[in-house]
Amino acid sequence: MSRLILPLPGNETFARLLAAEGGWSMVESETRRFPDGETYFRILSEVKGHAVDLVCTLAAPDDQFLRLVFAADTAHRLGAAEVTLVAPYLAYMRQDKVFNPGEAVTSQTFARLLSATFDRIVTVDPHLHRYPLLSALYQIPADSLHAAPVLADWIAANVAAPLLIGPDEESVQWVSGIASRIGAPFEVLRKTRHGDRSVEIAMPDLSAHRLRQPVLVDDIASSGGTLIEAARQFSAMGLPRPICAVVHALFAGDAFALLSEVAARVVSTDTVAHASNAVSVAPLIARHLNTLPLRKES
Template sequence: MKVFLALPGNERLARWLAVQTGGAFCGLRTRRFPDGETYVRLGRAVLGDEVYAVCTLAHPDRRTLRLLLAAGAARDAGARRVVLVAPYLAYMRQDRAFAEGEAISARHFARLLSHAFEGLVTVDPHLHRIRALGEIFDIPARALHAAPLLADWVRVNVERPLLIGPDVESRQWVEAVAHRAAAPFAVLTKVRRADRQVEIELPALATFSGRQPVLIDDIISSGTTMIQAARMLRAAGVGRPVCLAVHGLFAQDSFERLSALAATVVTTDSVPHPSNGISIARMLADGLSGI
């Protein structure tokens, strides 16, 4: 039997996956000991079962240890195999050492998860120089893509959209969304000077007069890129953009700052947040087959 083990905060998605796949739901009892160490206990027996640990990995430093302990508990309890379902996969940005002595976090985090699980399913990991998850994971790892879901949302909710990508690297991804949404697209030029310092140049948009700008990115973290792009679009007279992303992390007050500039801000529910407006649950259920 498939058993969906919900890490705290992931109960809704785990229950949905259990219902859609004919599996069972398993909660996790967890607490802190007085010395700060973590206690976990599975909410049901899993002997002989396939256990799917459902855990989005936003804010990974406070979630990963509990996840690893839960995976170990499932294996100790006789699970046939343990697979990680991580709608958002952390630590993919640092994929090379830019200075002497830096940890290549993507590779180290992948090794850690590969040791704890027999498989991985995630959504749109933030890959740059790593072309596929198989380059860093030692287990079957499947990356699902939410572009069709974003395109379908645009088709239903935005009249005369103009899709806008934040940088040259986003061109292929934004073009795919635009093609499915039957909409034109443009790409901004971005130069990142530091984590919170980004310079953006707008392309010529006069030929797209009368269209609703839709800024699209895979991740909104600090929000710097989208905030600056939204501000520039308004200054250029293009109007308030719809801001759309797969993963909404929204560090500090970035959501409030972006919302003040945008017509609306919408993300998938890969990371629970008030901006969630696109469900990835069915895509995840379909993506589990064959892992």
């Protein structure tokens, strides 16, 4: 038995990188919409007895979910020994409790649906807040990989005299790890959120680091509000415009354009396909997949 890489539409570039890193073959498929809007899906390659890694980043989960389920179910029905979801970005981690009466706890519902569909999930830096581990949420093996080392290596190779900046107190451990890896100082901002797009940033005294290049690092950039506000304050303090390095480049609406106006550069990993992609996590995921035991066909 060997691993086979099956990309969903829009994930072909990442899947090819992953397959090349692992020396694995790609699975060909066909999908389209019927005139009534329903989805057609067909696997064109032989998958019987193989481990199938279905590659689909979940930056737009509502549009992708049914096709994702159809692909996994078809692979199982065709005799795949196991079907793993490789989701470089894993959605529906935000709503992890009831904040207002009657709300859906969507993180739990989504986890139940994926757990009933796949044998394993592999993802990168899910937004864990009230869950200590993905295993507290998912009923199948759920592996969370960390992009901090690959971001740190990019910063070390491309930024002279960096000063690492975390967006809030919750980022201390993450930012300090990157700083320690590359031997750079770090500071952490204090953030107060007033809404989805409104944040207040309290800056520490950075006068001792005026000769360094600020590098704002964050796990997810969606509205970009925190990064944009922080970047504006750097300029007001007479510091260089920051480089912004993020793991998941969601960048809703005009967020990327607004951030690009106040940042020296914006870079991201390729967990979500975006113009800012500069660091690939395909080698990270391939190395992990290579450590997983392959189940024999039942």
